[in-house]
Amino acid sequence: MKKTTQISAQVSEATHGLLEKYVRRTGVKKGHLIEQSLLHHLQALNEIPPEYIIHPRIVVSRDTFTEMMEGGGDAPPTEALRDLMRQGDGD
Numbered sequence: 001m002k003k004t005t006q007i008s009a010q011v012s013e014a015t016h017g018l019l020e021k022y023v024r025r026t027g028v029k030k031g032h033l034i035e036q037s038l039l040h041h042l043q044a045l046n047e048i049p050p051e052y053i054i055h056p057r058i059v060v061s062r063d064t065f066t067e068m069m070e071g072g073g074d075a076p077p078t079e080a081l082r083d084l085m086r087q088g089d090g091d
Helices: 013-026 030-047 062-070 079-086
Strands: none
Touching: 013 030
């Protein structure tokens, strides 16, 4: 049997809810799921170039948030955005 150690972490209620829902649905043990998830994540961080990692949450400062909100959605869409939105329309 492998030697193990216990870790403790604070997670959001939303994350905890997702964990509980998955465990109930699949019957997978929490400890196994957490270890496999952590190993998978750490392996990805080691093997994938950092610029290709998409984090599940993006945190910005209050000033940046205000700037983003005031930056306006009044600008007309760019041609690149129009092309992107047309994809799948059969055009």
